[in-house]
Amino acid sequence: MKQYRVAVVGAAGMVGLEFLKILEQRNFPVADIHLYGSDGSAGKKLFFKHREVTVAETTHEAFVGMDMAFFSADVHASRHFAPSAVNAGAVVVDSSDAWRMEGSAPLIVPEVNIEDAAVHRGIVINPTCTVIELAMVLFPLHKINPVKKVIVATYQSVSGAGTAAVDELTAQVRQVLDGQQAVARALPHQIAFNVLPEVDVFLDTGSTKEELELLEETRKIMHAPELEVSATCVRVPVYVGHSAAVHIELTHPFAPDDARRVLSEAPGIRILDDTNIRLYPQPWTAAGRDECYVGRIRKDSAFKNGLALWVVTDNVRKGGALNAVQIFEEMIKRGWLAPGGRE
């Protein structure tokens, strides 16, 4: 079986570390691995399969001989170095939002639109974490009963904002319990015992970029240009796991039991839904898991053909690193990683 030479840019970050862990857990065919940083993490020592690997500074020459490169650093690192990785012959999965809104590179949730990765120019995009879970639950429903409108409110964990935000939550919780003033640096305001309706930057429309991405990326991934999506994205004091209250208008009537059956058969989805025993997805229990969990499946009382769902996914895994690994796996399986798989 062919083994692959893998480069990871942003290896010491939260999603980068999870990417390494998942490569190990899934026994991904790694010939050798090269870890890069762009934010001062060079020199750090990490472990891959019990072997110490030192993080090197990212350079344009770093990708020579690589088969694949995973980028989970910032937008600047992707814009600056991903083209060099492509020129060196590697296929890049980019987890930054350097090219998410552009039409040129395929934006992939493997369970939904892996076929879109058949034609690429060396770069495939990992969608926004909240979009991944939304597309995963909407698509199986949409195929048999087209989704017209979606109103989504998110409950997003601090890990989505990086390691500094995770540490800040812990520090602030201690500060509040000790009767001190909480200090906010990584996030715009105090997050301990608070919620903040601000994820990513604000646009002129008054929406955030994350809220706009839920509309634009979901349409693109699902090939549903008519789909209407509106969102309120909110940061909550949770470490890992993005939750979402999803209210859907469908074209035809759809009984909650039918939706439950369709979703239970959909790839990557696990139903946790029994209100009699107070069973529903929770971020605390979804953390560290691969599945997209769905519960609270019921009729929506505002839409004519309405359905309401509660969705929870580990944003670092399926919302980030796992989705990227799955993109590589599926592309390998289909032979799309080879230069022949490109335009």
Place this chain on the structure above:
Amino acid sequence: MKQYRVAVVGAAGMVGLEFLKILEQRNFPVADIHLYGSDGSAGKKLFFKHREVTVAETTHEAFVGMDMAFFSADVHASRHFAPSAVNAGAVVVDSSDAWRMEGSAPLIVPEVNIEDAAVHRGIVINPTCTVIELAMVLFPLHKINPVKKVIVATYQSVSGAGTAAVDELTAQVRQVLDGQQAVARALPHQIAFNVLPEVDVFLDTGSTKEELELLEETRKIMHAPELEVSATCVRVPVYVGHSAAVHIELTHPFAPDDARRVLSEAPGIRILDDTNIRLYPQPWTAAGRDECYVGRIRKDSAFKNGLALWVVTDNVRKGGALNAVQIFEEMIKRGWLAPGGRE
């Protein structure tokens, strides 16, 4: 100026204590005050205007000579003792959900429908806390541009579940930080660093009672029987303050600036909305305040004439004790407290 004899049932609970504090802060005309418990709090000593008052056991005779009684104990205490208070000649504001869903007693948000309290049989109902904030923001919009549909997702603090849930959040946060297993008793599952899509009991429809109340109570308070409301109600690890992401479909187009102006002139509402300086309502800063805070006012991208809002209110004050005090104040002002004000 006439002074009133006031009874408080559930005085040692969170909303009961806040009720006493607000009577003091607003210099409510109290002749004397009688505090009652029904859950073992009898014997507890509380303070009202620097005077110690002992909580007594609630009895049917407790209300003789009282002008008004505030009930913020449980459903059983209201069902058992409120009729005795009415028979003794007191007007009751009931904060339990003993009679919320019934048609007979007026359900009042003073800023919206105080006129409904003109005719009563001695009992006036304090609505569900999330309904109070929703009705306050919808009503001013509805008057000039009828609201057709509302999709709301809530972020509700643990104080809505009582003192035990507040203590449980603190205890669990310490347990998690100490690497121990969090113990859940007051709430169905761990709430520290977690969110739970369960507020109040589950109904056969798969919705919770709180979610149904957001539909039924809001319709009743706003006299809008056609209004469609669907909700997902979620408990979050916040001490005080209920937040809500509110997505609205109106009858006619409505610019966000016009909505902002209408809401800024509405009673009890305060706008905090400037994304340039990352200003929006937060539960941490709304706690202890009387106003219903509104921000993130923008176009909803899914509805044709859509509007999205972010609303935060102190659930113990405006969502509970303050709304009750305001009901009494407005009824006094209009002479509706006297027996003549009844059917």
